[in-house]
Amino acid sequence: MGEPKKDHLLAAVGFALFNALMLSGMSLFAKLLREYYGAFEVTFFRNVFSLIALVLWLALARKLYVLETDRPRAHLLRSFIGTVGIILGAQALGMMPLAETTILLFTSPLFVVLLSWPLLGERVGVYRLSAVAIGFVGVMIMANPSQAADQLPLMGVLIGLGWGLSSGLVDICLRWIGRTESSTTTTFYFVLFGTIACGMHWPFAEVQPGGYSWNSALLIAGLGATGLLSLLAKSQSFRLGEAATIAPISYTMIIWAMLFDYLLWDRVPSTNVLIGATIIVGSNLFILYREITLKKRRQS
Numbered sequence: 001m002g003e004p005k006k007d008h009l010l011a012a013v014g015f016a017l018f019n020a021l022m023l024s025g026m027s028l029f030a031k032l033l034r035e036y037y038g039a040f041e042v043t044f045f046r047n048v049f050s051l052i053a054l055v056l057w058l059a060l061a062r063k064l065y066v067l068e069t070d071r072p073r074a075h076l077l078r079s080f081i082g083t084v085g086i087i088l089g090a091q092a093l094g095m096m097p098l099a100e101t102t103i104l105l106f107t108s109p110l111f112v113v114l115l116s117w118p119l120l121g122e123r124v125g126v127y128r129l130s131a132v133a134i135g136f137v138g139v140m141i142m143a144n145p146s147q148a149a150d151q152l153p154l155m156g157v158l159i160g161l162g163w164g165l166s167s168g169l170v171d172i173c174l175r176w177i178g179r180t181e182s183s184t185t186t187t188f189y190f191v192l193f194g195t196i197a198c199g200m201h202w203p204f205a206e207v208q209p210g211g212y213s214w215n216s217a218l219l220i221a222g223l224g225a226t227g228l229l230s231l232l233a234k235s236q237s238f239r240l241g242e243a244a245t246i247a248p249i250s251y252t253m254i255i256w257a258m259l260f261d262y263l264l265w266d267r268v269p270s271t272n273v274l275i276g277a278t279i280i281v282g283s284n285l286f287i288l289y290r291e292i293t294l295k296k297r298r299q300s
Helices: 002-033 039-060 072-093 098-105 108-120 126-143 154-177 183-199 214-240 243-265 271-299
Strands: none
Touching: 002 039, 002 072, 002 098, 002 214, 002 243, 039 072, 039 183, 039 214, 072 098, 072 154, 072 183, 098 126, 098 154, 098 243, 098 271, 108 126, 108 154, 108 271, 126 154, 126 271, 214 243, 243 271
16 A cells, blocks of 8 residues: 555656756746747747647547636636736846746745735734745845845846745635636636737737747747646646645756756856845745644644
């Protein structure tokens, strides 16, 4: 009996590691595409590929019935917040290195803790609030406002934090909407909204020279492929393993982001970025530990 569980755990970790790689690859392709397109256009490409793949899968599997919903307004809210977040992420990727932008995305759990009480009525203790405060100290250290040579652009940091805030709000929305809606349903309406909303921006599209070339086409294909593979790997990882085991593995995205920065732009993160990243990740892991501990207490 014990061996199958071990096999499932190893498979879950493997899928989670692959998901982190695909998410990092998707950010890489989005950053490279920013040389040809604006943030709205990059977001459109990211959504339209996922929408086509999801519709084809649902049609072939004869599961189109899962798209029925009695909560269209809830889906609209979640989709709006998620689409704004992706646009902010694409904008931040065009302004800052890949690693720093990825690190700012991981402020999402900090925002979840801050907003879970006013929005969901969940009790938040002093330990998690302290972890949030320490995490934002890490953001200040990473931004390094005291040294102009290593300082990140203030607008880029704010937009990156906006990406983290939007991601946190999406997590809160999913807790709320997930009580009645399946993940497939919420994903479909999210990518449908993003495709339509960003598609409406095409008359005002930012297209740079080379935007309609084989190079940009390959980058768009890479963005779509990594996004689709990420969705598949994430669903498999959470199907085979517990969230407490899977969630910390997402931080390996930072390693991939740093590696991509080094290989493509010959850039190594500064000391303050490494210190700030360590503090942010450490705060997130402590928050996860506290949530697991409190959940076990409530169940006992």
